Amino acid sequence: MxxxxxxxxxxxxxxxxxxxxxxxxxxxxxxxxxxxxxxxxxxxxxxxxxxxxxxxxxxxxxxxxxxxxxxxxxxxxxxxxxxxxxxxxxYPRRTWGDAPLFPTPAQALAELPAIAPLAADARVLDAGCGLGDGLVELHRVYPQLAQLVGIEWSRLLAPLARWRCRPWAEVLRGDMWALDWGRYQMVYVFQRPESMPRVWAKARAEMREKDSWLVSLDFEIEGQIPAASWQLPGGHSVWVYRPAAQAVSVSADMG
Ligand SMILES: C[S@@+](CC[C@H](N)C(=O)[O-])C[C@H]1O[C@@H](n2cnc3c(N)ncnc32)[C@H](O)[C@@H]1O
Structure with a gap:
């Protein structure tokens, strides 16, 4: 003890x-x-x-x-x-329970548009956007997006990300768990393995549009078959799920 x-x-x-x-x-x-x-x-x-x-x-x-x-x-x-x-x-205490600050590496999402094409009016959220590296990468691979949003709990990181990603992304300071993910066609997370069941439950409950996407860097959702996943150099991996359309699951949704 x-x-x-x-x-x-x-x-x-x-x-x-x-x-x-x-x-x-x-x-x-x-x-x-x-x-x-x-x-x-x-x-x-x-x-x-x-x-x-x-x-x-x-x-x-x-x-x-x-x-x-x-x-x-x-x-x-x-x-x-x-x-x-x-x-x-x-780096307030509550964010330590979810994920420390690790930025999305450049080029990590290069393959994503081929798997998950998005129209220019699609809304995309980086849940826990840190210093904005995930937003930078999303903007790079989806340059057409007009509504790119990040939310970050840290009072220091959020304004820095806002400044870095202006004017092409909106950065909110707040709790990603309190935000309604249903407004977004794609939610991108780079959190921790322990957070993934909660991420999945939230995505399933709120992301009801058939063509919505949940994208996770590095951490898969146990028991769910991804729509796509691939390895990146440097040991990273990308996991793509379809929260509304996902028909096949190994455990949680069977019962
Ligand atoms: C691994 S970093 C990823 C940063 C960014 N998404 C990227 O890929 O470059 C995780 C971030 O999530 C933030 N975070 C953790 N829990 C959060 C919460 N409940 N609400 C908002 N942000 C949170 C942390 O402060 C940290 O900046």
Whole structure:
């Protein structure tokens, strides 16, 4: 129970930073030169970062101590908490439950229009649009679309995506689960495997137009046969579903 609590992100990051700081202070108290103490503490932070599988968590854990030391140079010591505050702002707790910020790679959707052709008046949503990379790719492959919409929970990322994708996409700040997906002919998601059953349930409930499409980067919907799927270089994959027209399913819809 205590171990589970300790692993509750971002506690591991905080504890790693605190450990690096304690090591730094301890070495300094023992008379070590500032640079030596800094190198040892930064190396300890980097070592702790290796326990994390996700690249973004590794970066946060490894960079926390040196960045906070930099920020705290000549300033109050509590300022080392600043990166965490910034992180919480950029990346509020509720979005961690769905997906961290990983951008859609360029060219990832190059094949999509051949599978899922869209008319110029089709509405397309990137649910959880992050910094707008998915929108950029959707705009690239469907240049004719006049109604490209992204929704992003983070108060920092949403305005950045809005600025980046103006004027060809509209970016909303809000919860993708609260938005009605029925208004969109295609919903694109790049979330997490754990979110996919909820994505599917929502798409099935709301996307009732026969020719609507649900597109997922990397994560399939367990038990559903995709209308199409293909592998991309770099280990990515694209999964295309037809929420309204989907007749065949392996598990959930059988009963
Ligand atoms: C893996 S990133 C994908 C970003 C973008 N779709 C792309 O492909 O480049 C997932 C994004 O979903 C956002 N997100 C997670 N849960 C969300 C929610 N409930 N509502 C809105 N955005 C959410 C996260 O903040 C993150 O920016």
């Amino acid at each position: 205590i171990l589970r609590l300790l692993l509750w992100w971002p506690l591991p990051a905080l504890l790693s930073w605190a450990f690096a700081w304690a090591l730094f202070a301890g070495l300094r108290a023992m008379g070590a030169a500032p640079l030596v103490a800094l190198l040892f503490a930064a190396a300890a932070g980097a070592g702790l970062a290796l326990f994390h599988a996700a690249r973004w968590r590794r970066l946060i854990v490894a960079l926390g101590f040196p960045l906070s030391l930099l920020a705290a140079g000549g300033l109050p010591a509590w300022l080392w908490l600043l990166p965490l505050v910034l992180l919480a702002f950029a």
